[in-house]
Amino acid sequence: DRQRARELKPVLERMKRLEVRLNEELNKALQEAGLAEQAKRCQAIEGIGPLTAAALNLAFLRGSFRSSDAFIAFLGLDVRVKESGRYNGRRKLSKQGDSETRRLLYNAAMAASRTKAWQSRYQQYLQRGLKRTEALIILARKLARIAFALMKTQQPYRPTVDTVG
Numbered sequence: 001d002r003q004r005a006r007e008l009k010p011v012l013e014r015m016k017r018l019e020v021r022l023n024e025e026l027n028k029a030l031q032e033a034g035l036a037e038q039a040k041r042c043q044a045i046e047g048i049g050p051l052t053a054a055a056l057n058l059a060f061l062r063g064s065f066r067s068s069d070a071f072i073a074f075l076g077l078d079v080r081v082k083e084s085g086r087y088n089g090r091r092k093l094s095k096q097g098d099s100e101t102r103r104l105l106y107n108a109a110m111a112a113s114r115t116k117a118w119q120s121r122y123q124q125y126l127q128r129g130l131k132r133t134e135a136l137i138i139l140a141r142k143l144a145r146i147a148f149a150l151m152k153t154q155q156p157y158r159p160t161v162d163t164v165g
Contacts (some may be wrong), residue, residue, distance in 0.1 A: 026050050030057070041150040044157035045143055047112025052104040056147045059101055065152075068145040076102055077141050093137065102140075109139035117159050 027050065030036045035057045042053035065071040072078050076097035082090070095102070113122040118139060125135035150157055 023050050026054055030054060035061075038151055041154075041157060042147045045112075045146055045150075046115040046117045046159070047108040047110075047139075047143060048147065049108070049111075052108045053147075055098075055101045055104050056144070057151065059098065060148065060151045065148070068148045071148045072141055072144055073097075075105070075144055077105070077137065077144060105140040105144055106136060108143055109136045112139055112143060 027036065027039075030039045035054070038057045038060075039050065039053040042048050042056050043050060048056070059075060060071070063070075063074055065074065069078070073094065074097050076093060076095045076099070078094050078096075079091045080094045082092075112118040113136065122135055122139060125138055126132065130138070146157070149155075
């Protein structure tokens with residue numbers, strides 16, 4: 001109703017101002033740490049915003065990863081299989097890494113799944129019978145692998161090349 005909309009308008013405006021201020025502070029911190037260029041590379045990937053880019057950069061700096069598989073395992077997005085003899089257990093995420101970075105990547109995957117570049121791939125996963133969460137985790141892993149490659153090689157994001165495969 002209109003009364004409620006009028007009451008919420010100043011709150012929404014204040015939230016927008018706070019968001020702008022937070023982004024400015026985050027960019028300032030990244031600049032001071034010398035990570036601004038890396039963050040820009042990551043933010044070029046569809047779905048990845050400033051906070052996710054910062055988290056990915058910090059995770060990347062914590063270790064010397066030989067491969068994207070090691071980076072994915074560090075983030076806790078790798079799949080663990082519990083099997084023994086004839087027993088075939090369910091595949092589950094290891095969840096070894098920082099849960100906040102995983103959450104940010106999951107949210108980035110949700111945003112990416114709505115973009116032109118990733119929507120068809122997301123729909124393919126759903127058509128294969130994967131649950132929504134499983135499809136988003138696969139997208140989150142792909143986004144993390146692309147970000148890893150960009151940070152490792154210091155190359156700019158090329159959507160047509162990097163999203164294929």
